[in-house]
Amino acid sequence: MSSQHVNKHHQLGLTDEQVLMMYTFMLKARKYDERATQLQRSGKIAFHISGIGQEATQVAAAFALDKQHDYFLPYYRDYGLILTVGMTIQELMLAALSKAEDLNGGRQMPGHFGYKKLHIVSGSSPVATQVLHAVGIALKATMRKEDHVAIVTFGEGSSNQGDVHEAFNFAGVFKLPVIFLCENNQYAISIPVHRQVAGRVVDRAAGYGFPGQRVDGNDALEVYRAVKEARERAVRGYGPTLIEAMMYRIPPHSTADDDMLYRTKEEVEYHKEQDGFQRFRRYLMESDVLSEELDRALNESIKKEVNEATKYAEKSPYPAPEDVLRHVYAEDGGDT
Ligand SMILES: Cc1ncc(C[n+]2csc(CCOP(=O)(O)OP(=O)(O)O)c2C)c(N)n1
Ligand SMILES: [Mg+2]
Secondary structure, three states, X not given: OOOOXXXXXXXXXXXXXXXXXXXXXXXXXXXXXXXXXXXXXXXXOOOOOOOOOOHHHHHHHHHOOOOOOOEEEOOOOOHHHHHHHOOOHHHHHHHHOOOOOOOOOOOOOOOOOOEHHHOEOXXXXXXXXXXXXXXXXXHHHHHOOOOOOEEEEEEOOHHHOHHHHHHHHHHHHOOOOEEEEEEEOOEEOOXXXXXXXXXXXXXXHHHOOOXXXXXXXXXXXXXXXXXXXXXXXXXXXXXXXXXXXXXXXXOOOOOOOOHHHOOOHHHHHHHHOOOHHHHHHHHHHHOOOOOHXXXXXXXXXXXXXXXXXXXXXXXXXXXXXXXXXXXXXXXXXXXX
């Protein structure tokens, strides 16, 4: 590894080891995602919703935050974010296969990540409900004079929900320490972005009295810079920031979607070339942080981790039918 010349990550205060760690989490997210897709295709799991093409933003955002103290309200594609915060591939696999040892007893929809210990707050199936929850957590931080922020992610389609506008308004009025991160992947299922939003998502921030920044979501370091700045504003009492990270949903909406009904192969191929994960890999190669050899070793070790997690989760027992009541009435509220 060479640190002889000053690279962009050095200017942002990130060491070679830290950016390599960011790459490792992007790789973990991608490998988990590819395996989950295969498991669905082979009939072992019912459903998978992919985050491929969005990992650069997700990992960079988590890296810019304080994992010990901040609160994370992810949405269903955020494998990169929650792995960086501390969930493991094995935990994701147990959830995907609905096994009893899953944090939520195998009874939560995969993608509704929740982990009390890690401050990951579980989402719900109606899109964007988590945005209001994040504002509530930020309000608690302000009232108790606690030094943490809440980050919440959502898609650009979901940014049209009333919840998001109520959340923006309340957070703006009370200057709450919350970061709104819109992962604009240019589709809401089959609806392209120009049929969802007439203006720009980012410009809505101005209407609610706080700053908005649009960033290239395929540029992990740009996302890191923007989220870090937003966190600093939040903890200093200046209130929320909206970040709109531009990216592209490379896979179909979910394993239940045929995207060739509404977009072309050529369009998808073009965007694959812009993929933030591959771009970060090239950047690390050019900066001499990553070599082909190290990359091969990382790929091997993550493949092994995914294989072991898959085997472990496959062998693990399903919850007993009667457990359903135990989880509904769990006194400690379970791990969600
Ligand atoms: C309130 C509500 N309306 C509709 C749906 C169905 N639905 C699930 S995901 C989705 C698309 C959301 O698009 P976007 O917010 O851009 O996120 P993306 O899936 O593109 O990451 C829709 C319409 C839902 N879950 N909740
Ligand atoms: Mg979208």
